[in-house]
Amino acid sequence: MTEPGHIDQQDGRLAIAGDWTLVHYAALKRQVERLAKAREPSPEGVDLDGLAALDTAGAVLLMELVGAGPLAAIDDWAPDLPESRRALLRTLGEAMADNRPPEVRPVRPLRDTLARTGQLVEGLWQQQRQLLGFIGQVLATLAVTAWRPSRWRLTSVVAQLHQTGLNALPIVALLTFLVGAVVAFLGATVLRDFGATIYTVNLVAFAFLREFGVLLAAILLAGRTASAFTAQLGAMKANEELDAVRTLGLDPIELLVLPRVLAMMLTLPILTFVGMLSGMLGGALVCLLALDISLFQFVAILQRDIPLEHFLVGLSKAPIFAFLVAVIGCLEGFKVSGSAQSVGEHTTSSVVQSIFVVILLDAVAALFFMEMGW
Template sequence: MTEADRPSQPGRIEHQAQGVLCFSGDWTLPHYAMLRRQVERFTDRRSTDRDVVDLSRLGALDTAGAVLLVELIGTEQLAHLQTWAPKLPAERQALLCSVADAVAASSPLESGRALPVRDFLGATGQQVESLWQQQRLLLGFIGQVLVVLARLIWHPSRWRLTALVSQIHRTGLNALPIVALLTFLVGAVVAFLGTTVLRDFGATIYTVNLVAFAFLREFGVLLAAILLAGRTASAFTAQLGAMKANEELDAIRTLGLDPIELLVLPRVLAMIVTLPILTFVGMLSGMLGGAMVCSLALDISAFHFLSILQRDIPLEHLLVGISKAPLFAFLVGVIGCLEGFKVSGSAQSVGEHTTSSVVQSIFMVILLDALAALFFMEMGW
């Protein structure tokens, strides 16, 4: 009778004398449930005692049974299978070794003891690697945008002015009320804080200088850029992500058009145009809020407030603040478009990359603002 004609006998595990663990019967998928229960009973004892394994009476074997044998015997012992089981048929040796290698490759730390420090360092390394890959991708995308922009400068007929004007309307004009309101309120808060602190030194008149310096150099451009990062970068990501999910980007490429030229450049250029304007509006609104507090709490009239600005605040502070706006706008626009292109096609992916675009944009704006502040301070500007 051949092995194929022989009736199937469920596999068994027998613990014989002198620590011999004997495997017999068929270790195949039809008997998997029963074999799993036997393996679970022997697993705890095997963790403390190392047995001599006998596979001479092993019957039929498939991948399901081989996985259970690997789990019970261990990948380290199966690495020397040919040494202690030379009479096992070559095809079964090959199957057990292949399954053992696959298990060892998929869970190299399975047999090791869990170490919180190692897990923390591993997770930290993965986060650093992910951040590095993300920054490399951002630099590559910035290069693509600049190349397309340089190519279009010499071909005015390919400029998409209608799309540019539409994006300026969406990103600039529609954002004016919220930028003006927020900076007005922050200007009032800064003036209140200045009044509270400077009153103890009898220098409340310098509240005007505090508000002017803060908004001309930092708060005006920073608040406007953060608002655009949360309002506009997320919109760019959602729009482009929805287009990718609907395969509209593939259709654009099929028509022979460049998505960067068609979709990215109008949005980025609109941001570069609108953010300096919003920054200027934010500066004026912030100083107007500070002037209101000075008028109500310090009896500093609007005329006196303006005369102090004209006398003590140089024009270079306004130029320093405005000069940072185009760079912030370019980065916010590029990050928002890049995250839209990275959407995988599902609604969940759209939400994740929209959140990522806002976080990255705000982080980059604050980081560059800090570096710019250090640079201008060292330059004495």
């Protein structure tokens, strides 16, 4: 009984035989296509007596052979077939009788490329506008709630502080420690030729107080927290929770965005401070082990050569970076639409944007502080 499906051609008649099932689909399809070139689809001369097993895949091939209309009227031309077979063929024929295949748009390479470029540029422009608008909204909400302590979401802020700050502390400390050691090694290698290895201390302190402490912490938070904000708010958006918040007469910015932004603005300066200390500790360790500069000497040089303003310059950037990273993370979360793919796209976009903004702003700030002589 289990003979692969095939079509026997005798005297212009087509005898359908064997199993017309999904496993034999490829072979049957070839045979049906060859026949379809030679004849119009019609039930004429088609003989279904030898048909063994049949499933929807086989039925589809039969439909290509006889046409959808005649298949729906199977009772007229093949009444001897068992009722269950006829039911399948009839149902399929009825379903496909007035079913048109979807129109696929032709591909036009030049036009499509131009259109995509235009879309991309327009998208970038809209993104910046949206970001500016959102920053305005957040600031306005902040200004309104700042005077009403009863509307401060302290619990929420503390929870966010825990997640974005305390939990990120070990990784920030470890990373800056390692980079501090690397910077000290670089300094030691380059400065050795000038016999000025003692300035490694100044290099490490300068780098970490002014730039690396805040930059590394901000980039880590951009990767760790901006993505988390986007995914959290995106999942809430997809689950219509944001709409629910609005219909309950609450403001999603006040409820969800402000606690995150405020927590970040408190967190990043603390993490920056930890990063500075930890980076200089890494540098000090290298100085101790490779250059025989004792910890005591290290601290003494810090005290003598490094004025406080370097620390303040570095720290002053932290709240601004924090604000932008948090706002970008939240805004991308609000932009998520239903699908899983969209959550992924916006999470990527939020990390890329926030790292980009942090580095760009840091470069601008470096120029500014240099010109000011701070």
